Amino acid sequence: MRNIWIIARREYRHYFISPIAYIVALLILLVMGIYFLLVLYQSSLMAFYGGATPPDTSDLLGLMPFMLLFAAPALTMRLLADEHRTGTLELLLTAPIRDAELIIGKWLGAFLFMLTIIAITLIFPIILHFWLVDPGIDQQLMLSNYLGIILVTGVFLSIGTAISAIFKNQFAALFATLVALFFMWYLIGWPAYVMQGGGEIFRYLSLSDHYFNGFATGSVDIADIVYYISLIILNIFIGTTAIEMRRWQ
């Protein structure tokens, strides 16, 4: 556990000197800010014509998963691929740490960085709650939305970390992660909509289905949480296996 924390802390600090991490953070916060203003503008327009509902957290976070599809590969691509390129992977693999500790530490560092960005986005629902919506926003909806975003972030980053452990080139890792995330978010659930029967399994596997039909609606289902956490564990296992296989090559 201590080794995981030591590696995670180094990764977390590294993001604060990484231009890519700043670009990712800036873009997420900028797009969220503009989107927030648009949501407010739309609500005020509708209020002007009467019958409007006040904006809530699911409106604000609607774009977040889409942004994470690009942010996660950018943040994870170098995690292990770059260690391989610079030779520092040899340093870590000859240090007294387990391969799983290395992978979990890397993932945790990226996860903590994304949590920091997500924490900053809390400013938007806080503004809504205290200054713009009377008597305040639906707090349960806010919590379930944020829990969903945090779990989706964890899954996306775990896929990126595992793929970074497989590839030696960080841009190959970036591209492969993008493809994997788009597949898991948009495509894997598609057969459920076209098949006459037996398509439910694809709906269950779809990452987006668990988010939009679960957390985003304010309902927290333990099955959704278990699915996301299982995927994180599976990806950490894949990443660890990739490192072990590299030792045997």
Added chain:
Amino acid sequence: MIRAKGLTKDYNTRRAIENLTFEARQGEVVGFLGPNGAGKTTTMRILTGYMPPTYGSAEIAGFDVVEESLEVRRRVGYLPETVPLYTDMTVFDYLMFMAELRHLPNAEDMVDDALEMVHLTDRANGYIGNLSKGMRQRVGLAQALLHQPEVLILDEPTIGLDPAQVVEVRNLIREVGKERTVLLSTHILSEAQQLCDRVLIINKGRIVAEDTPENLQARLMGAERSLLRVKGDSDGLVPLISQIKGVQAVVSRPDGAIEFQYTSDLDVRSEVARATVNAGYDLLELAPIHLSLEEIFLELTREETGKKGTRHA
């Protein structure tokens, strides 16, 4: 100590090392010599727990490198050929990171000690990315020495250092080697000659010789060789020396010196000196010729080792 038994490593269809068996004791500096691609780095990576062997086994301080890899890694200090450094960190932060990964008590003190050993205390707060190649090499060495390991494995430790730094690092290795086991690979053969108690020469994945540098020289010579230098023209000396009993071969060098070879059991040098003086030559020098480690290395690693162990006149 290091104990390797029948180490073999295959990369797909290519065999990198084959059936390597050797030992390195505590308080011994062992040199690993061989041409590029001979299998030195592969062997070192197996010994550090980076990769397992395909066949065979190895022990470091009594722990198996595969079964007890974590214990081995705790006891080994390793400097890979490409010094692995995080260029975005300061020297101190980098060493602290490694000290923490090794769970060292008094990590700061141990980092300070390691920095002092490699004379980098004044650069502790500098970013590694701004350091020269020689300084980076020393940071890598500090990382390997940080936890005062029982076994130190160094892949080309003096590469990229300036002459003064080379002397410092060699002195450091010599000092460390008094108490610990050191296995180092080098292309600088004089370095192996100066530093190592024992030398392993590896070629095409096999150990072709293993001994002290002195014994290797004696073993490969087979016969003694000496150099004779006289004042002025040395014409006529070749047939004169050839006639002396025990002399096997005589060669006149382009610089006028005479090189002669004779059987080890019959020292003909006094006879040669006497004959030279009696023939009216002014004798300036009569000195033994030692086979350098470079010559031994070339002899042993020559294409197909059919000639190994035999020195031709």
